[in-house]
Amino acid sequence: MDDVCEVISSMRGGLVVSCQAYPGEPLRHPETMAQMALACQQGGAVAIRCQGIADIAAIRGAVEVPVVGLAKEGHEGVYITPTLRHALACVMAGADVVALDASDRPRPDGRTFEQTVSELRERVDTLVMADCRTIADVRRGFAAGCDLCSTTLSHGTAATDCAMADGPDLELLRQAVAEFPGRPVVCEGRVHSPADARAAIEAGAWCVVVGTAITHPTSITSWFREAVEDVGGRPR
Numbered sequence: 001m002d003d004v005c006e007v008i009s010s011m012r013g014g015l016v017v018s019c020q021a022y023p024g025e026p027l028r029h030p031e032t033m034a035q036m037a038l039a040c041q042q043g044g045a046v047a048i049r050c051q052g053i054a055d056i057a058a059i060r061g062a063v064e065v066p067v068v069g070l071a072k073e074g075h076e077g078v079y080i081t082p083t084l085r086h087a088l089a090c091v092m093a094g095a096d097v098v099a100l101d102a103s104d105r106p107r108p109d110g111r112t113f114e115q116t117v118s119e120l121r122e123r124v125d126t127l128v129m130a131d132c133r134t135i136a137d138v139r140r141g142f143a144a145g146c147d148l149c150s151t152t153l154s155h156g157t158a159a160t161d162c163a164m165a166d167g168p169d170l171e172l173l174r175q176a177v178a179e180f181p182g183r184p185v186v187c188e189g190r191v192h193s194p195a196d197a198r199a200a201i202e203a204g205a206w207c208v209v210v211g212t213a214i215t216h217p218t219s220i221t222s223w224f225r226e227a228v229e230d231v232g233g234r235p236r
Contacts, residue, residue, distance in 0.1 A: 007066045007096055008147055008184055011207045014046030015197065016068065016186075019059065020213030023048060025218065030058035036215055038062045049188075049209055053093045060094030064100050068129060069095025073108075080153075083109040084116050091124045101153065102130035102137040102146070117144045131185070138176045142183060149176065150186035150209065166190045170203050177204035 004012075017040040021028035027036070030052075037048045037059040049068040050059050056069040063110040068080045081087050081100035090098045098120065102113055111119070117128055130141025131152035141149040154169040168191045176185045187200035188209035198206045212219045 001068040004184065005147070008206075010066065011046050012184075014207050015044065015199060016047040016049055016188075016209040017043075017045040017214055018206050018209055019055075019215050020049075020051050020189075020211060021216075027217075030054040034062040040214065041065050047097075049099065049122040053089050056081070056093035056095050057091060066096040066114050067094060067117065068097040069093060070099040070131075070201040078103065078105050082107055084111060084119050085109065087116060087120045088123060091120075091126045095126070096135065097127040097129050097147070099129040099131050100150070101133050102141040102144075102149065103153070104136075104140065113140060115145045117146060119212055121145070131188075132172075132176075132232070135172060135175050135179070138172075138180070138185070142180055148184040148186050148206065149180075150188045151176070152186075152188040153211070166192070167196055168200055170199060173200060173203050173205055 019033045019036045019040065021033060026130055034053045038091060039049060041063045045055050045065060047066040047068055048059055048063055050056055051070045051072050056067060068168060070081050071086040071090055073082055078101045081090065081098060087098050087100055100116065104113060120126065129148040129150055130137065130146040132138045132141060132149055133153040138149045150167050151172050152174045154172050168187050173185065173187050184206040186207055186209060187205035191197050191208055192213045193209045197210060200208045200210060
């Protein structure tokens with residue numbers, strides 16, 4: 001697309017790394033996430049995705065690549081940047097792109113997804129990524145003027161709950177790419193290997209987001225442990 005901005009263009013064909021730690025985990029600290037993000041940038045990441053105002057600010061100060069920021073609240077319904085307030089806070093913390101749930105489910109502040117995007121754009125100059133569950137969400141995201149639409153929520157469960165054998169939702173990705181040729185459709189969720197990432201790019205993804213398989217050592221360790229124990233007969 002000729003009208004794609006420099007930030008979105010810089011992400012094309014590349015790897016975006018999600019640096020997030022969950023409540024109660026040893027790595028849940030802004031400085032730690034910033035160090036993780038810097039290491040990923042040095043490894044070739046074209047952007048960093050992160051959550052939480054403190055983490056966004058710390059990572060923005062540590063890396064030169066674009067930062068995709070979000071704010072989570074709760075675990076049910078719309079919990080990824082659920083309100084306009086959350087979205088504005090992400091921008092103020094330094095996010096170049098704000099990611100938010102693109103579904104039509106009720107939001108805590110009573111706004112619709114479309115109203116949230118519109119009011120966000122009226123107040124600040126920012127890019128928006130729509131985190132989608134279905135092709136209907138992708139349609140809603142692009143119709144609302146979002147700069148990117150991602151398959152983030154199509155797996156329906158937390159990334160840390162997915163087995164290594166689970167793969168990305170290439171079916172939704174291909175459908176979205178076919179319906180919106182040339183538009184930035186991002187593959188995110190259950191990308192657990194270089195082969196998964198390559199398959200996503202080959203399927204037409206604008207870029208690929210990888211989180212758990214790079215930045216969540218607890219999950220990675222469990223995958224290796226299970227593989228060893230399956231062969232060695234060690235009791236679990």
